[in-house]
Amino acid sequence: MEWPARLCGLWALLLCAGGGGGGGGAAPTETQPPVTNLSVSVENLCTVIWTWNPPEGASSNCSLWYFSHFGDKQDKKIAPETHRSIEVPLNERICLQVGSQCSTNESEKPSILVEKCISPPEGDPESAVTELQCIWHNLSYMKCSWLPGRNTSPDTNYILYYWHRSLEKIRQCENIYREGQYFGCSFDLTKVKDSSFEQHSVQIMVKDNAGKIKPSFNIVPLTSRVKPDPPHIKNLSFHNDDLYVQWENPQNFISRCLFYEVEVNNSQTETHNVFYVQEAKCENPEFERNVENTSCFMVPGVLPDTLNTVRIRVKTNKLCYEDDKLWSNWSQEMSIGKKRNSTLYITMLLIVPVIVAGAIIVLLLYLKRLKIIIFPPIPDPGKIFKEMFGDQNDDTLHWKKYDIYEKQTKEETDSVVLIENLKKASQ
Numbered sequence: 001m002e003w004p005a006r007l008c009g010l011w012a013l014l015l016c017a018g019g020g021g022g023g024g025g026a027a028p029t030e031t032q033p034p035v036t037n038l039s040v041s042v043e044n045l046c047t048v049i050w051t052w053n054p055p056e057g058a059s060s061n062c063s064l065w066y067f068s069h070f071g072d073k074q075d076k077k078i079a080p081e082t083h084r085s086i087e088v089p090l091n092e093r094i095c096l097q098v099g100s101q102c103s104t105n106e107s108e109k110p111s112i113l114v115e116k117c118i119s120p121p122e123g124d125p126e127s128a129v130t131e132l133q134c135i136w137h138n139l140s141y142m143k144c145s146w147l148p149g150r151n152t153s154p155d156t157n158y159i160l161y162y163w164h165r166s167l168e169k170i171r172q173c174e175n176i177y178r179e180g181q182y183f184g185c186s187f188d189l190t191k192v193k194d195s196s197f198e199q200h201s202v203q204i205m206v207k208d209n210a211g212k213i214k215p216s217f218n219i220v221p222l223t224s225r226v227k228p229d230p231p232h233i234k235n236l237s238f239h240n241d242d243l244y245v246q247w248e249n250p251q252n253f254i255s256r257c258l259f260y261e262v263e264v265n266n267s268q269t270e271t272h273n274v275f276y277v278q279e280a281k282c283e284n285p286e287f288e289r290n291v292e293n294t295s296c297f298m299v300p301g302v303l304p305d306t307l308n309t310v311r312i313r314v315k316t317n318k319l320c321y322e323d324d325k326l327w328s329n330w331s332q333e334m335s336i337g338k339k340r341n342s343t344l345y346i347t348m349l350l351i352v353p354v355i356v357a358g359a360i361i362v363l364l365l366y367l368k369r370l371k372i373i374i375f376p377p378i379p380d381p382g383k384i385f386k387e388m389f390g391d392q393n394d395d396t397l398h399w400k401k402y403d404i405y406e407k408q409t410k411e412e413t414d415s416v417v418l419i420e421n422l423k424k425a426s427q
Contacts, residue, residue, distance in 0.1 A: 031109065031111060032055055032058055032059065032062060032064070032100040032101060032102060032110070032111045033055040033056060033057050033058060033100070033111055033112075034055055034099065034100065034111045034112045034113070034114050035052040035053065035054065035055050035066065035082075035098050035099070035100055035111070035114055036052065036053045036054070036055060036056055037051075037052055037053040038050065038051075038052040038098055038114045038115075038116045039051055039052070039116065040096070040116045040117070040118045042090070042118065044163045044170060044203055045161060045162075045163050045170060045203040045204070045205045045217065046087050046088060046089055046090055046203040046205075046217055046219055047085060047086075047087055047203070048085060048086050048087075048088060048090070048094065048118055049083060049084075049085040050068075050083060050084050050085070050096045050098070050116060051082060051083045052066075052082050052083070052098055052114070053082065054082065054100070055100050055111065058100065059102070062102035063102060063103075064080070064100055064101075064102065065078050065079065065080055065100070065101055065102070065103060065104055066078070066079060066080070066081070066082065066098055066099070066100055066101075067098070067099045067100070067101055067106075067110040068084055068096060068097065068098045068099070069096075069097055070086075070094065070095065070096055070097075071094065071095035071096075071097070071115075071117070076106070078101075078104050078106065084096065084098075087201060087203065087219055088219070089217035089218055089219055090118070090120045090121065090215075090217050091120055091128075091216065091217050092120060093117055093118070093119045093120065094117065094118055095115050095116065095117035095118075096115065096116055096117075097113040097114065097115045098113065098114050098115075098116075099111045099112065099113040099114070120214075121214060121215050122214070123213060123214025123215070124149075124151055124213070124214055125214060126149055126150045126151040127149040127150075127151045127152050127212065127213035127214050128149050128213060128214040128215070128216045129146040129147060129148060129149055129152075129158070129183075129206050129213070129216045130146065130147045130148075130149060130216075131145075131146055131147045132144065132145075132146040132204065132206060132216050132218045133145060133146075133218070133225070134202065134204060134218065134220045134225060135225050135226075135227050135326065136189060136220070136222065136225055136226045136227070137186075137227050137229070138227070138228055138229040138250055138251065138252055138253075139189075139190070139226065139252040139253070140188070140189070140190060140252065141186050141187060141188050141189055142162075142186065142187055142189040142202060142220070143184060143185075143186040144160060144173075144184060144185055144186070144204060144206075144218075145179075145182045145183065145184040146158075146182065146183055146184070146206055146216070147181060147182060147183075148181075148183065149213060149214075152213055153212075156208050156210075156212070156213065157208055157209045157210070158176055158183055158185075158206060158207070158208055159172060159173075159176075159206070159207055159208065159209050160172070160173040160176065160185045160204065160205070160206050161173070161204070161205045161206075161207075162187060162202055162203065162204050162205075163202070163203045164189075164200060164201065164202045164203065164222075165200055166200075171187070173185035173186070173187045174187075175187075189202065200221075200222045201219050201220060201221045201222060202219070202220045202222065203217070203218075203219055204217065204218040204219070204220065205217050205218075221322065223320075223321045223322045223323070224321065224322045224323035225323055225326065226316050226321050226323060226326065227315075227326040227327075227328060228250040228253055228258065228314050228315065228316065228328045229250040229251070229328055229329075230250070230312070230313060230314070230328045230329045230330060230331040230332075231247040231248060231249055231250060231260075231295075231312050231313070231314055231328070231331050232247060232248040232331060232332075233245065233246070233247045233310060233311075233312060233331055233332065233334045234246050234247055234248055234294065236308075236310060236334055236335075236336040237336070238302075238304045238336070241301075241302075241304060242298050242299065242300055242301075242302065243264070243298070243299040243302040243304075243308060243310075243336070244282055244296060244297075244298050244299075245262060245296065245297050245298075245299060245310055245312070246294060246295070246296045247294065247295055247296075247312055247331070248293060248294050249293050249294065249295060249314070250314065250328065251293075253314075253316075254293075255280060255293070255295050256319060256320070257316060257317060257319060257320035257321065258314045258315070258316060258317060259276075259277070259278060259314065259315050259316070259317040259324065260276070260277035260278075260280055260295070260297070260312060260313075260314050261274060261275070261276055261277070261312065261313050261314070261327070262274070262275045262277060262297055262299065262310065262312050263275075263310065263311050263312070263330075264299055264302065264308055264309070264310050265308070265309045265310075266302075266303065266306055266307070266308055266309075267306070267307040267308075267309065268303075268306040268307060273299075275297065275299060277297050278317075280295035280296060280297050281295070281296060281297075282296040282297055282298040303337075304337060305337065305338055306337050306338065307335055307336075307337040307338060308335065308336055308337045309333050309334070309335045310333065310334055310335070310336070311330045311331050311332070311333045311334075312330070312331045313327050313328045313329065313330050313331065314327070314328050315327045315328065
């Protein structure tokens with residue numbers, strides 16, 4: 001019959017399309033067996049390395065590639081090497097999954113994934129130090145600081161270990177110190193000279209010498225957490241009513257890798273201006289000589305007949321470094337312009353209050369005399385009436401009695417004198 005024949009032809013077509021027959025069809029993709037002997041180890045302080053062996057019974061027609069990613073399915077990689085490494089702080093568990101396949105095509109389904117994990121060191125999580133951070137100061141030395149864990153004895157003796165690629169072995173930081181609640185340690189870290197500077201990092205671990213607290217880890221890339229030293233102001237000058245500032249950049253840096261902030265304070269107008277400088281250059285006859293490692297900036301609109309004080313600070317920019325948030329300390333201040341006569345100022349400050357006080361006293365005395373002349377005092381009639389009607393106090397009565405007694409004594413004396421005179425006259 002015609003219908004079964006058509007059905008048979010369709011079935012044959014499907015078989016050919018699926019690779020079940022016909023020499024012109026594509027060969028089916030073979031799933032490779034999983035890798036073997038997957039193991040994990042730690043080198044230095046924070047370098048984790050996974051190694052494995054090729055799968056057993058792999059097809060001879062397959063050029064093996066290995067697909068791998070971490071537990072969060074990030075950093076997928078397809079490579080022919082039978083190992084993979086990563087720098088990671090060992091504060092948490094980290095796992096790697098590995099499978100084999102015959103091509104670099106990500107859409108190809110790899111073999112069964114084999115997983116191997118590494119756990120952080122054992123210990124009470126509350127005993128580990130917190131806020132562990134490190135800053136690379138002027139590309140010369142690194143300073144790390146941390147806070148003690150909650151479950152930590154106050155007399156804990158901390159140890160800091162560090163490692164980077166230019167060191168042959170792990171080293172211990174010697175000068176542990178304490179500043180308030182924070183502990184810290186600094187160690188020499190000169191600038192790496194080779195071409196792979198951007199890929200370098202410093203591995204840090206902090207623990208105690210008794211092994212009672214849980215170790216804490218940190219990885220500091222050498223392109224971040226960089227704090228330059230403050231610049232040094234070399235010259236200030238006025239030219240065409242503009243202020244030109246010239247300074248020397250901190251050592252170990254070039255000007256194109258730095259971002260500047262120039263602050264100008266005027267003591268007379270009490271103004272405070274801040275200028276953000278991305279490219280420090282200016283045209284000035286005094287600065288035509290290109291002095292090595294120096295920069296210049298023209299500050300507009302500065303009054304030359306006033307006292308102006310300048311200071312500068314710098315930070316790294318993203319042309320050379322990943323981090324651009326750590327400003328240096330401010331440079332030493334330098335001033336230019338006319339200074340106020342301090343001797344005259346102090347003299348006036350002392351004399352003026354004395355003159356004002358004297359003037360006030362004289363004015364008060366003059367006003368008092370003027371008041372008496374214009375408004376003379378009027379007798380109080382109340383006192384007269386009080387004396388007339390005997391409304392006196394004890395003191396008034398005492399003096400009244402004394403006056404009466406004195407009057408009587410005088411009258412008696414006068415009578416005696418009169419009698420004496422009469423007797424003498426009769427004789």
